[in-house]
Amino acid sequence: MPPDTDQFHAARARNDGAPLRWLAGQSRHARLLLRTLYLTALLDTAFAVSQAALLAWLAAQLISGGTSLWLAALLLLLVLTVRTLNSALRARQGAGAAAEISRAVRDDVVAALLRGRGAALTPGEASTALLEQSDAIGRYHAGFATQRRIASMATLLFLAAAFSTDWIVGLILLLTAPLIPLFMILVGTGAQRAADRQLDSLRFLGGYFLDRLRGVLTLRAFAREQAEQHAVQVATDDFRRRTMKVLRIAFLTSAVLELFAALAVALVALYVGLHLLNLVAIGPGPTLDFGTGLFLLLLAPEFYQPLRQLAAGYHERAAARAAAEVLAPLLATQTMPPDTATLPTRRAPSLTLASVNFRYPDNDQPLLENASLHLPAGGCLVIRGDSGTGKSTLLKLIAGLLTPDHGQVQHNGRAVAPLSHSTGALAWAGQHPWFIHGTLADNLRLVAPAADDDTLHAVLAQCGLDNLSSGLSTPLDENGGGLSGGQGRRLGLARALLSDAPLLLLDEPTAELDPATEARVLDALRAQIGHRTVVIATHSVACAALADHSLWLSQEADGQISLEVAHV
Numbered sequence: 032m033p034p035d036t037d038q039f040h041a042a043r044a045r046n047d048g049a050p051l052r053w054l055a056g057q058s059r060h061a062r063l064l065l066r067t068l069y070l071t072a073l074l075d076t077a078f079a080v081s082q083a084a085l086l087a088w089l090a091a092q093l094i095s096g097g098t099s100l101w102l103a104a105l106l107l108l109l110v111l112t113v114r115t116l117n118s119a120l121r122a123r124q125g126a127g128a129a130a131e132i133s134r135a136v137r138d139d140v141v142a143a144l145l146r147g148r149g150a151a152l153t154p155g156e157a158s159t160a161l162l163e164q165s166d167a168i169g170r171y172h173a174g175f176a177t178q179r180r181i182a183s184m185a186t187l188l189f190l191a192a193a194f195s196t197d198w199i200v201g202l203i204l205l206l207t208a209p210l211i212p213l214f215m216i217l218v219g220t221g222a223q224r225a226a227d228r229q230l231d232s233l234r235f236l237g238g239y240f241l242d243r244l245r246g247v248l249t250l251r252a253f254a255r256e257q258a259e260q261h262a263v264q265v266a267t268d269d270f271r272r273r274t275m276k277v278l279r280i281a282f283l284t285s286a287v288l289e290l291f292a293a294l295a296v297a298l299v300a301l302y303v304g305l306h307l308l309n310l311v312a313i314g315p316g317p318t319l320d321f322g323t324g325l326f327l328l329l330l331a332p333e334f335y336q337p338l339r340q341l342a343a344g345y346h347e348r349a350a351a352r353a354a355a356e357v358l359a360p361l362l363a364t365q366t367m368p369p370d371t372a373t374l375p376t377r378r379a380p381s382l383t384l385a386s387v388n389f390r391y392p393d394n395d396q397p398l399l400e401n402a403s404l405h406l407p408a409g410g411c412l413v414i415r416g417d418s419g420t421g422k423s424t425l426l427k428l429i430a431g432l433l434t435p436d437h438g439q440v441q442h443n444g445r446a447v448a449p450l451s452h453s454t455g456a457l458a459w460a461g462q463h464p465w466f467i468h469g470t471l472a473d474n475l476r477l478v479a480p481a482a483d484d485d486t487l488h489a490v491l492a493q494c495g496l497d498n499l500s501s502g503l504s505t506p507l508d509e510n511g512g513g514l515s516g517g518q519g520r521r522l523g524l525a526r527a528l529l530s531d532a533p534l535l536l537l538d539e540p541t542a543e544l545d546p547a548t549e550a551r552v553l554d555a556l557r558a559q560i561g562h563r564t565v566v567i568a569t570h571s572v573a574c575a576a577l578a579d580h581s582l583w584l585s586q587e588a589d590g591q592i593s594l595e596v597a598h599v
């Protein structure tokens with residue numbers, strides 16, 4: 032179900048934590064788990080009161096040699112067993128709800144990244160958003176947010192039990208209980224600031240490590256390992272200090288709250304003790320016998336337990352708020368544009384750009400302004416132009432990886448669906464193909480799981496990849512290790528050709544190829560034109576000869592990109 036983005040933005044502007052509630056509301060399964068979690072927590076409160084009452088009854092029976100000893104023991108055993116089972120269920124529902132919410136948020140983040148919404152994020156920031164921040168949202172909802180609701184209901188239940196037994200003890204609990212939330216609010220701002228700083232540091236570190244790992248060979252070539260090692264140490268140290276600060280606040284909060292709770296329990300114990308020794312005359316007086324006194328004494332620590340758990344999870348709230356601020360711009364744009372559609376058939380689509388404007392968020396200059404073109408179904412459009420004028424960007428717009436700021440990209444006259452909603456209607460071979468750890472065959476079968484070896488050999492031959500000594504069994508790592516740069520790129524092309532997508536989008540498919548291999552690849556591409564619509568971004572003159580429509584992008588003196596369309 033697409034979220035209501037207006038509501039989201041309004042909530043964000045109010046900064047009342049509503050983005051967090053909005054993020055949890057996305058999954059129906061998570062809502063169900065949260066409800067069960069809440070119910071089990073309320074049951075636990077009822078069991079805690081019963082357990083205290085039965086324990087006190089049993090002790091009273093033991094001392095007075097009462098006749099209901101076995102009944103009290105049996106009932107206590109029953110309550111203890113059911114409470115243990117209920118606690119296990121509660122822990123399970125809590126973990127399930129946290130995992131489910133994290134999964135739902137993660138799915139939304141993946142969809143947003145696939146739509147190019149994370150263009151401004153470094154890979155490290157994107158992976159932090161996918162892993163830590165999504166988890167922080169899940170932990171918060173199953174932890175602090177649920178505990179807040181539980182604590183208020185449980186407090187009322189315990190107070191009702193205490194007041195109905197002894198109003199003085201009820202009063203002690205009532206007057207000491209607000210100290211805990213009050214203290215939490217007092218440390219709140221500091222905790223939030225510390226969590227924000229820790230998250231900033233984590234996001235920075237994510238990207239920093241990834242960049243250094245990728246560039247490790249370059250760093251070694253320039254003998255920069257020592258300097259980088261030191262820089263990594265400094266960055267890690269900074270993260271450690273910030274994490275310790277968050278933990279210090281969390282521990283300090285817990286310790287102070289433990290102290291409050293211990294003092295309040297001691298106060299109840301003092302009152303009950305003085306009463307049993309007949310040293311005070313206030314309260315219910317002679318009705319406070321040993322059993323009732325013990326019940327109140329057992330009830331007091333249970334009363335503070337939900338509030339202490341709430342305080343212990345307070346840093347979860349700060350971490351989740353910080354995470355929601357980062358995820359908000361990514362997830363607020365999840366709505367599908369109206370009248371969008373994936374390609375309904377396997378027929379080659381026509382392509383239209385209708386007055387498209389596009390600017391990368393961190394660039395002042397628009398890259399495309401009022402760009403329009405039409406490519407009939409089964410046509411071949413070749414995009415050429417100076418480096419950096421926007422050829423790859425245009426391909427991404429056609430793919431639905433990027434969304435125009437104004438105007439529309441249409442497939443068969445209908446607005447293009449974001450790539451995350453696509454159903455295999457287009458095949459993409461980019462400049463930096465993506466590999467999986469496995470064999471060459473594994474990498475090809477990503478797009479055609481049922482393809483037999485003969486089909487794979489045929490497509491490899493078309494792309495000039497039939498001379499590898501281990502053939503389909505050639506092992507690859509996730510960086511394409513096992514293939515040369517040009518071979519890796521041709522594997523990407525082979526994958527696109529192997530798919531049955533009716534729209535082929537190819538970015539520099541013949542770069543780094545010797546003339547003989549380029550000729551083979553061009554023959555393979557020529558064979559696609561007519562029954563597939565093909566769009567190619569290239570610098571190659573030979574490749575440009577495939578075009579029945581061509582486009583030239585060039586940069587004007589004033590920095591503007593102009594777009595010249597020609598029917599070949």
Ligand SMILES: Nc1ncnc2c1ncn2[C@@H]1O[C@H](COP(=O)(O)OP(=O)(O)OP(=O)(O)O)[C@@H](O)[C@H]1O
Pocket residue numbers: 150151391392393394398417418419420421422423424425568
């Ligand atoms: N993710 C991004 N964020 C901001 N600016 C970007 C981003 N990607 C590309 N650009 C900028 O947009 C411009 C067009 O980039 P693009 O990759 O589309 O060019 P290109 O014509 O394909 O270049 P080349 O021929 O060198 O491959 C460049 O000036 C680049 O700096």
